[in-house]
Amino acid sequence: MTFQKIVxxxxxxxxxxxxxxxxxxxxxxLFIFVxxxxxxxxxxxxxxxxxxxxxxLSIPGAALIMFTIFxxxxxxxxxxxxxxxxxGLFMTLGMTNRDIAKLLLLENSVIGLVALIVGLGSGVIIxxxxxxxxxxSVDITDFAFQLNVNMFTYTVGxxxxxxxxxxxxxxxxxxxxxIIDNVKTEKITENTAHKHPAIGGIGVAIVVGSIVGLYVTxxxxxxxxxxxxxxxxxxxxxxxxxxxxxxxxxxxxxxxxHFYYRKLLYLTSLDYKYxxxxxxxxxxxxxxxxxxxYSTIVYHLYKETxxxxxxxxxxxxxxxxxxxxxxxxxxxxxxxxxxxxxxIREHLTFPIYFHFQEDYDGYTYQLALMPxxxxxxxxxxxxxxxxxxxxxxxxxxxxxxxESLYYRNDLRFSSNGEEVIYExxxxxxxxxxxxxxxxxxxxxxxxxxxxxNINGMDATLHLIHVENWQESEAAVLALEHAFHDYNAKxxxxxxxxxxxxxxxxxxxxxxxxxESTMNANGISFFVTIFFSILFFIGSFLLxxxxxxxxxxxxxxxxxxxxxxxITSKEVRKLISQEITTLFMLPTLLGLIIALLYxxxxxxxxGGIVENPLMLVRFxxxxxxxxxxxxxxxxxxxxKMFRDLVDFK
Amino acid sequence: MSVxxxxxxxxxxxxxxxxxxxxxxxxxxxxxxxxxxLAIMGPSxxxxxxxxxILSGIDKPTSGEVLLGGVMLHDMDANSLAQFRRKQLGxxxxxxxxxxxxxxxxxxxxxxxxxxxxxxxxEEKVQELAGLFEIEDILHKYPYHISGGQQQRTxxxxxxxxxxxxxxxxxxxxxxxxKSSTTIMECLEKVVKELSTxxxxxxxxxxxxxxxxxxxxxxxxxxxSSLEKKSExxxxxxxxMEHLTLLGGN
Ligand SMILES: Nc1ncnc2c1ncn2[C@@H]1O[C@H](COP(=O)(O)OP(=O)(O)OP(=O)(O)O)[C@@H](O)[C@H]1O
Ligand SMILES: [Mg+2]
Numbered sequence: 079m080t081f082q083k084i085v086x087x088x089x090x091x092x093x094x095x096x097x098x099x100x101x102x103x104x105x106x107x108l109f110i111f112v113x114x115x116x117x118x119x120x121x122x123x124x125x126x127x128x129x130x131x132x133x134x135l136s137i138p139g140a141a142l143i144m145f146t147i148f149x150x151x152x153x154x155x156x157x158x159x160x161x162x163x164x165x166g167l168f169m170t171l172g173m174t175n176r177d178i179a180k181l182l183l184l185e186n187s188v189i190g191l192v193a194l195i196v197g198l199g200s201g202v203i204i205x206x207x208x209x210x211x212x213x214x215s216v217d218i219t220d221f222a223f224q225l226n227v228n229m230f231t232y233t234v235g236x237x238x239x240x241x242x243x244x245x246x247x248x249x250x251x252x253x254x255x256x257i258i259d260n261v262k263t264e265k266i267t268e269n270t271a272h273k274h275p276a277i278g279g280i281g282v283a284i285v286v287g288s289i290v291g292l293y294v295t296x297x298x299x300x301x302x303x304x305x306x307x308x309x310x311x312x313x314x315x316x317x318x319x320x321x322x323x324x325x326x327x328x329x330x331x332x333x334x335x336h337f338y339y340r341k342l343l344y345l346t347s348l349d350y351k352y353x354x355x356x357x358x359x360x361x362x363x364x365x366x367x368x369x370x371x372y373s374t375i376v377y378h379l380y381k382e383t384x385x386x387x388x389x390x391x392x393x394x395x396x397x398x399x400x401x402x403x404x405x406x407x408x409x410x411x412x413x414x415x416x417x418x419x420x421x422i423r424e425h426l427t428f429p430i431y432f433h434f435q436e437d438y439d440g441y442t443y444q445l446a447l448m449p450x451x452x453x454x455x456x457x458x459x460x461x462x463x464x465x466x467x468x469x470x471x472x473x474x475x476x477x478x479x480x481e482s483l484y485y486r487n488d489l490r491f492s493s494n495g496e497e498v499i500y501e502x503x504x505x506x507x508x509x510x511x512x513x514x515x516x517x518x519x520x521x522x523x524x525x526x527x528x529x530x531n532i533n534g535m536d537a538t539l540h541l542i543h544v545e546n547w548q549e550s551e552a553a554v555l556a557l558e559h560a561f562h563d564y565n566a567k568x569x570x571x572x573x574x575x576x577x578x579x580x581x582x583x584x585x586x587x588x589x590x591x592x593e594s595t596m597n598a599n600g601i602s603f604f605v606t607i608f609f610s611i612l613f614f615i616g617s618f619l620l621x622x623x624x625x626x627x628x629x630x631x632x633x634x635x636x637x638x639x640x641x642x643x644i645t646s647k648e649v650r651k652l653i654s655q656e657i658t659t660l661f662m663l664p665t666l667l668g669l670i671i672a673l674l675y676x677x678x679x680x681x682x683x684g685g686i687v688e689n690p691l692m693l694v695r696f697x698x699x700x701x702x703x704x705x706x707x708x709x710x711x712x713x714x715x716x717k718m719f720r721d722l723v724d725f726k
Numbered sequence: 727m728s729v730x731x732x733x734x735x736x737x738x739x740x741x742x743x744x745x746x747x748x749x750x751x752x753x754x755x756x757x758x759x760x761x762x763x764l765a766i767m768g769p770s771x772x773x774x775x776x777x778x779x780i781l782s783g784i785d786k787p788t789s790g791e792v793l794l795g796g797v798m799l800h801d802m803d804a805n806s807l808a809q810f811r812r813k814q815l816g817x818x819x820x821x822x823x824x825x826x827x828x829x830x831x832x833x834x835x836x837x838x839x840x841x842x843x844x845x846x847x848x849e850e851k852v853q854e855l856a857g858l859f860e861i862e863d864i865l866h867k868y869p870y871h872i873s874g875g876q877q878q879r880t881x882x883x884x885x886x887x888x889x890x891x892x893x894x895x896x897x898x899x900x901x902x903x904x905k906s907s908t909t910i911m912e913c914l915e916k917v918v919k920e921l922s923t924x925x926x927x928x929x930x931x932x933x934x935x936x937x938x939x940x941x942x943x944x945x946x947x948x949x950x951s952s953l954e955k956k957s958e959x960x961x962x963x964x965x966x967m968e969h970l971t972l973l974g975g976n
Binding site: 336339340342346347349350390644647695 | 804805812815819825828835836844845881886908
């Protein structure tokens with residue numbers, strides 16, 4: 079049997095190890111590529127500078143870079159650890175260092191290449207899928223999935239660099255070691271140096287300090303500039319703390335002997351594993367934190383936008399009509415909306431008197447007047463207005479006290495050479511009507527006087543509620559067309575200073591308001607959700623390789639336990655506890671840090687107390703995350719049981 | 727009084743009628759009295775490990791029964807069998823079977839911990855056994871930091887920690903040099919003499935077997951013969967050697 083045959087035979091026997099390594103690399107390529115399809119999307123590139131995207135991208139960008147570098151090199155290390163002891167064996171059989179190096183290069187380049195192809199291929203599909211799902215659920219119109227050469231070259235380049243560095247390191251280590259070291263590598267398990275709780279304490283202090291720092295500085299608009307710095311501080315502190323404190327904590331637990339012995343197998347195995355897994359734990363914690371933080375922010379903004387749009391447009395549709403413009407009959411309206419399956423639920427009409435003035439700059443503005451009787455019919459509590467007095471209706475909400483003096487707006491005109499003043503006696507600061515800006519509410523008789531003296535137009539304000547405003551886009555568009563056709567057939571208006579028809583007879587609808595705000599914020603929404611999904615997947619990937627990379631070692635341990643009489647039930651419990659800890663610890667940590675970040679970052683919108691909904695939304699998302707995590711955890715547990723317990 | 731009774735044990739690997747079926751054990755009868763130090767010897771593949779696995783309940787016989795302390799082993803389900811084994815039996819293995827993540831002390835305690843014994847009871851027991859086998863100084867070390875002999879003494883201590891009725895040792899000296907082997911065999915001798923625990927040893931090693939009071943030789947899955955120690959150890963050793971040449975030269 080030749081050497082090649084032996085090597086090949088061993089490779090076939092250990093195919094799982096290769097498969098695992100290959101899958102990790104494919105996943106890394108996929109990950110980088112999906113990120114690139116977003117990052118190098120032409121539209122994103124063009125808006126990256128202008129909008130706040132650079133800031134949105136900073137934390138996840140940093141975390142993502144850390145993640146991929148770590149992921150590739152970690153997968154490589156796991157692979158090499160197992161491979162190196164075999165190399166030692168080959169060397170004792172007479173293979174030279176050069177042969178080993180050749181073998182190592184050969185198998186790595188084959189795996190790397192195939193992983194690259196598979197990763198890019200699946201990346202195209204997955205990325206397209208994410209785009210499709212997101213674009214479907216976030217209404218953005220001017221944005222689409224696209225592929226360009228740079229996405230591929232950058233991905234290949236990034237993967238190549240990290241991969242080559244990992245291989246170089248392994249080559250160096252393999253060549254510079256002697257045979258015995260190579261054979262024994264698996265035995266010389268990470269026997270890490272003693273831990274220093276004091277340094278761990280410093281780590282905790284850095285975490286706390288960075289969050290407090292963020293809280294204090296994140297108050298005005300440019301607080302975001304330091305966000306990345308604070309975040310890096312938190313990540314670094316977290317790593318130091320996790321790295322130094324776990325052994326220390328277990329040491330503390332040891333003081334309570336009763337408890338310690340009872341949980342001996344669990345605690346020691348955790349300690350033993352933790353020495354190798356702090357980096358993974360830190361990264362998973364960070365990824366969970368970033369996912370939760372950003373999805374909360376985005377979700378909150380999203381919901382707030384919707385709320386704002388609803389507040390800005392108390393009715394689904396608002397427009398004005400005159401005898402000759404926009405004057406469709408009620409039946410006609412019903413027909414249009416019914417046709418689109420979105421029938422009218424409520425249709426209010428108000429007579430309004432408009433007139434137009436030019437200010438000193440030649441800018442035309444409009445004044446709208448409503449008779450008191452009409453307004454009182456609409457409003458819940460009847461208002462009282464004396465002759466020559468008026469209610470100034472701001473038709474928007476005001477924060478703080480309404481000082482009527484500040485907002486008052488009197489009407490003056492001359493009648494028969496005499497100046498008449500209608501004085502503001504009340505101010506209403508509420509959003510009542512779509513379409514309209516501020517308006518004046520006058521005594522019916524006063525309004526009649528006014529009309530006689532001021533040239534304007536009688537119009538009707540229409541406010542409409544339909545069955546479902548979110549779905550009303552097409553119907554509104556159809557209505558617009560109908561108006562347009564109608565107005566084209568009627569003569570132009572003859573009113574002083576009248577503006578263009580389009581400026582007067584448009585439709586002010588919720589759905590359009592919603593679309594335009596969504597489009598303005600859409601890109602940051604999109605990017606953020608995209609990141610959240612990537613990170614979400616990434617954190618699970620990491621937890622998964624963490625669990626199953628050492629499964630053969632675990633099997634040996636369980637085997638030993640069986641031999642001294644542990645029961646299957648006890649083994650299940652043990653595995654269960656370990657998996658739960660592995661999943662829950664970073665999740666809880668990430669959750670707490672994300673929560674603290676949200677509290678700190680709420681400072682620039684008036685503090686978390688002012689925005690309790692943000693907390694509610696955070697916990698809602700955290701809850702969803704937990705559910706998915708639990709499902710995944712149960713899946714991992716089942717697989718673990720199958721690998722370690724049930725085979726008996 | 728016998729602690730262990732094996733009645734007509736037959737073990738066939740694979741389907742009995744099938745081509746590849748191996749009859750590993752073929753009608754073994756064995757009775758071990760309390761406090762006895764018994765060795766089972768035989769050539770490789772003669773069925774020693776198979777027998778030990780059946781006697782300890784790890785494996786089930788194709789037919790026949792095993793009575794341990796008056797209890798019928800194959801009547802128990804997997805769960806109670808596991809519990810029975812850790813309470814009533816002690817095991818010493820060729821590869822020591824220590825957990826790397828536990829200290830020597832914790833390794834020794836492990837069967838007691840599984841039994842949820844109190845801290846003071848565990849500490850007391852560990853001190854007693856560590857004293858007996860001279861491993862007090864290494865109680866806080868990890869297995870990969872101590873020698874093979876020390877690891878095996880740790881394993882012997884662990885086997886004894888729940889005061890078992892019988893200790894099974896499969897090639898306990900297989901991975902050790904002659905000096906450490908001597909120490910281990912002396913330890914097992916102590917187990918029998920000072921703690922009056924029954925020890926059943928499976929070995930290739932004539933030297934190790936010479937510490938026992940009785941040796942049962944098996945060949946091709948059946949008991950071939952047995953020897954009783956009537957004189958001192960070195961003389962017994964010669965006797966065993968002689969018997970083995972007889973056994974081997976068929
Ligand atoms: N799981 C198994 N399946 C099939 N055959 C087996 C199995 N285990 C053992 N055997 C066969 O049973 C016979 C007895 O094996 P056993 O391991 O008991 O021998 P042994 O006396 O312990 O040998 P050694 O001294 O080499 O350890 C052998 O022929 C072996 O091939
Ligand atoms: Mg054997």
